[in-house]
Amino acid sequence: xxxxxxxxxxxxxxxxxxxxxxxxxxxxxxxxxxxxxxxxxxxxxxxxxxxxxxxxxxxxxxxxxxxxxxxxxxxxxxxxxxxxxxxxxxxxxxxxxxxxxxxxxxxxxxxxxxxxxxxxxxxxxxxxxxxxxxxxxxxxxxxxxxxxxxxxxxxxxxxxxxxxxxxxxxxxxxxxxxxxxxxxxxxxxxxxxxxxxxxxxxxxxxxxxxxxxxxxxxxxxxxxxxxxxxxxxxxxxxxxxxxxxxxxxxxxxxxxxxx
Numbered sequence: 001x002x003x004x005x006x007x008x009x010x011x012x013x014x015x016x017x018x019x020x021x022x023x024x025x026x027x028x029x030x031x032x033x034x035x036x037x038x039x040x041x042x043x044x045x046x047x048x049x050x051x052x053x054x055x056x057x058x059x060x061x062x063x064x065x066x067x068x069x070x071x072x073x074x075x076x077x078x079x080x081x082x083x084x085x086x087x088x089x090x091x092x093x094x095x096x097x098x099x100x101x102x103x104x105x106x107x108x109x110x111x112x113x114x115x116x117x118x119x120x121x122x123x124x125x126x127x128x129x130x131x132x133x134x135x136x137x138x139x140x141x142x143x144x145x146x147x148x149x150x151x152x153x154x155x156x157x158x159x160x161x162x163x164x165x166x167x168x169x170x171x172x173x174x175x176x177x178x179x180x181x182x183x184x185x186x187x188x189x190x191x192x193x194x195x196x197x198x199x200x201x202x203x204x205x206x207x208x209x210x211x212x213x214x215x216x217x218x219x220x221x222x223x224x225x226x227x228x229x230x231x232x233x234x235x236x237x238x239x240x241x242x243x244x245x246x247x248x249x250x251x252x253x254x255x256x257x258x259x
Contacts, residue, residue, distance in 0.1 A: 008194040018162025019183025039061025039240035041157030042227040043247025048150040053216035056210040059245025071209035079217020123218035125190030149254040
């Protein structure tokens with residue numbers, strides 16, 4: 001159980017470390033570093049969605065024969081639909097930044113930034129929770145190593161998110177400690193929803209293929225909608241693409257080697 005608790009806390013630690021940048025840096029993260037981190041995280045999350053989520057979901061449904069793909073297919077689109085719904089309810093981070101201008105909107109922009117990052121952390125926490133629930137149940141050939149690899153990948157992706165909350169808050173006049181605290185709180189939803197998902201998933205093991213693929217759909221939505229955009233920001237550079245390839249291949253290797 002200690003392994004599960006630690007694994008569920010890893011993404012939260014990633015957010016907290018990112019938020020801690022406010023104590024060491026005067027300016028925002030450089031564009032090149034943001035590209036590299038976002039590209040690497042995107043590669044890790046895409047590989048994790050396939051090998052740690054979708055493949056185990058299909059393996060758990062082998063008894064359905066030719067329809068073994070169906071639970072993964074349905075769960076995947078449920079995850080996409082869930083994030084699409086949230087996208088209509090809560091504007092995304094890049095939209096809230098682009099569409100708000102002037103001193104009066106600065107507080108709104110900051111609030112939207114915190115809310116958007118917090119919102120994105122919910123399905124990520126669920127993704128880790130689902131994988132660890134599968135590990136605990138012994139279903140779908142999910143190993144502790146595979147679950148840990150997924151948690152580490154999400155933690156890497158969370159690092160810049162923690163920084164893009166705490167550093168703008170400090171630039172707007174809040175103290176470093178308060179900026180750090182708000183950045184940390186944005187990631188606190190991950191272990192909470194992770195634990196809740198573990199509890200729920202263990203009560204309804206038959207739904208595991210749907211939950212795994214739901215998490216995969218939600219994660220891939222975040223990758224395409226957010227990370228792909230952010231890894232291409234600014235002048236043309238191959239940094240994001242190369243980092244994506246490194247992250248993807250590393251996650252693939254980790255999942256097979258640790259699994």
